[in-house]
Amino acid sequence: QQQVKQSPQSLIVQKGGISIINCAYENTAFDYFPWYQQFPGKGPALLIAIRPDVSEKKEGRFTISFNKSAKQFSLHIMDSQPGDSATYFCAANPRGGTASKLTFGTGTRLQVTL
Amino acid sequence: DAGVTQSPTHLIKTRGQQVTLRCSPKSGHDTVSWYQQALGQGPQFIFQYYEEEERQRGNFPDRFSGHQFPNYSSELNVNALLLGDSALYLCASSPDLADYGYTFGSGTRLTVV
Numbered sequence A: 001q002q003q004v005k006q007s008p009q010s011l012i013v014q015k016g017g018i019s020i021i022n023c024a025y026e027n028t029a030f031d032y033f034p035w036y037q038q039f040p041g042k043g044p045a046l047l048i049a050i051r052p053d054v055s056e057k058k059e060g061r062f063t064i065s066f067n068k069s070a071k072q073f074s075l076h077i078m079d080s081q082p083g084d085s086a087t088y089f090c091a092a093n094p095r096g097g098t099a100s101k102l103t104f105g106t107g108t109r110l111q112v113t114l
Numbered sequence B: 001d002a003g004v005t006q007s008p009t010h011l012i013k014t015r016g017q018q019v020t021l022r023c024s025p026k027s028g029h030d031t032v033s034w035y036q037q038a039l040g041q042g043p044q045f046i047f048q049y050y051e052e053e054e055r056q057r058g059n060f061p062d063r064f065s066g067h068q069f070p071n072y073s074s075e076l077n078v079n080a081l082l083l084g085d086s087a088l089y090l091c092a093s094s095p096d097l098a099d100y101g102y103t104f105g106s107g108t109r110l111t112v113v
Helices: none
Strands: A004-007 A010-014 A019-025 A030-038 A045-050 A056-059 A062-067 A072-077 A086-094 A108-113 B005-007 B010-013 B019-024 B031-037 B044-050 B053-057 B064-068 B074-078 B087-094 B108-112
Touching: A004 A086, A010 A019, A019 A030, A019 A086, A019 A108, A030 A062, A045 A056, A045 A062, A045 A072, A072 A086, B005 B087, B010 B019, B019 B087, B019 B108, B031 B074, B044 B064, B074 B087
Parallel strands: A010 A108, B010 B108
Antiparallel strands: A004 A019, A019 A072, A030 A045, A030 A086, A056 A062, A062 A072, A086 A108, B005 B019, B019 B074, B031 B044, B031 B087, B044 B053, B064 B074, B087 B108
């Protein structure tokens, strides 16, 4: 059962453009929503994370928007750069559990062109 | 300061064999979790170790087992390998059970032939 649905599967954005990746979840017990960036041959690295008590969190060029009622959250990458080309995963962790039983989305392969 | 170290980086095994993967957590981290990442998919949680005990387990068969040592390093063992076990196996460590600030290693690429 896929509890976190991620779209699109792949994305091509021009340099300087905005990259938007969307995720939807079903389990209302989730209360921590991180985004990870993964380069080929490397493990995922935490980019930014949000809890459901806020609707938006911004760190540099990366912003998470969170809609609790719709059970959706998205990652916006402003001024996208070729170095941002990677696979991005959304994830969710349930409340009451420990901090690493993450449920991941299926990933979005981002390519930023010149 | 070394991050999470996993060994080996690549491994080829035959169906039915057994394999052991190793993980050294980041300095100061005492909690280790293992994930399986099939090609083109997101990582899936296998299990988590803290204080040398399995604390949580994902939806994986008993063929998958683990161990944590007093120095917090960990092993993942998979018995009776199947072709479907071919994947990138990731180890993640965190400062403690309740801390979300955990770090992933680069993984071990297991190929079962």
